Amino acid sequence: MHRCFEVTVLGTSSASPTKTRFPSSQLVRLEGDYFLIDCGEGTQHQLVRLGLRMQRIRYILITHLHGDHFYGLPGLISSMSLFGRTEKLTIVGPSALKNLLDTIISTTESRVTFEIEYIHTNPIKSETVLANRKWSVSTVPLKHRIPCTGFILREQGPELRLNASACEQLGVPVEWYEPLKWGDDWTREDGTVISNSVLTLPGNPNRSYAYISDTIYDENIVPHIQGCNLLYHEATFLHNLIERATETHHTTSKQAGQIAAKARVGKLMIGHFSSRYHQTDELLSEAKAEFDDCMLAEEGITVAV
Numbered sequence: 001m002h003r004c005f006e007v008t009v010l011g012t013s014s015a016s017p018t019k020t021r022f023p024s025s026q027l028v029r030l031e032g033d034y035f036l037i038d039c040g041e042g043t044q045h046q047l048v049r050l051g052l053r054m055q056r057i058r059y060i061l062i063t064h065l066h067g068d069h070f071y072g073l074p075g076l077i078s079s080m081s082l083f084g085r086t087e088k089l090t091i092v093g094p095s096a097l098k099n100l101l102d103t104i105i106s107t108t109e110s111r112v113t114f115e116i117e118y119i120h121t122n123p124i125k126s127e128t129v130l131a132n133r134k135w136s137v138s139t140v141p142l143k144h145r146i147p148c149t150g151f152i153l154r155e156q157g158p159e160l161r162l163n164a165s166a167c168e169q170l171g172v173p174v175e176w177y178e179p180l181k182w183g184d185d186w187t188r189e190d191g192t193v194i195s196n197s198v199l200t201l202p203g204n205p206n207r208s209y210a211y212i213s214d215t216i217y218d219e220n221i222v223p224h225i226q227g228c229n230l231l232y233h234e235a236t237f238l239h240n241l242i243e244r245a246t247e248t249h250h251t252t253s254k255q256a257g258q259i260a261a262k263a264r265v266g267k268l269m270i271g272h273f274s275s276r277y278h279q280t281d282e283l284l285s286e287a288k289a290e291f292d293d294c295m296l297a298e299e300g301i302t303v304a305v
Contacts (some may be wrong), residue, residue: 155208172194
């Protein structure tokens with residue numbers, strides 16, 4: 001049985017909010033840990049509206065320093081402090097982000113009640129920026145007007161399944177079940193080692209989620225996202241505005257579909273829509289013409305990876 005890996009969409013608008021859409025932000029729940037990806041204006045409002053507890057967020061991933069992707073962060077940090085947070089918060093993003101936040105916090109004489117750890121991203125090189133036994137987070141260099149990185153969240157493992165009958169027959173204690181799932185052998189009290197392969201069965205394959213933020217059409221990202229279960233890709237414009245997309249270093253919905261097809265992903269979710277589009281059905285249709293298993297990022301939905 002798969003463990004929890006899901007994405008809740010908080011904001012889908014590019015550049016500025018609209019009557020129905022907030023700027024970019026998503027909450028990812030993976031193996032009991034909570035990641036916020038981008039933090040545009042209104043992010044904490046969306047968290048409150050959807051009943052999502054901001055204090056559960058342990059990691060914040062910021063793709064780049066255009067305002068629609070991080071202007072909500074100072075307010076979110078302030079609210080976390082007001083509500084008494086003491087747990088460390090890890091922020092992954094461009095190196096300039098720390099100085100920006102430090103200036104805002106000091107200038108406004110805000111009180112931060114918890115430690116903030118900063119991990120700087122490299123906009124020209126893919127790196128693993130976070131990892132443990134359960135998951136990893138790596139970056140994808142993107143081509144935008146300013147330094148920008150996408151993120152890939154992956155399950156680590158794979159988790160093995162217990163061979164219940166073997167465990168029962170051999171008298172494996174319950175407290176050993178979890179280590180067995182991660183590949184450990186079982187050592188009896190008399191020192192006898194029972195191989196993990198005797199006590200487990202093959203598990204489910206690891207899943208992965210790729211978040212590709214602002215970028216011009218770039219096939220260089222394809223090897224990084226190849227085979228991901230779910231791909232979020234910006235689709236700011238319809239393809240009839242390809243010149244505008246190129247000028248602003250953005251992608252059209254058609255191009256997002258083409259990237260998904262080349263990368264052979266499981267499902268494509270498009271977002272970061274220009275405020276000129278009050279309805280997004282045409283954006284979806286254009287992407288689906290290139291890659292059929294496509295959906296719109298709609299605020300409030302939760303998508304299983």
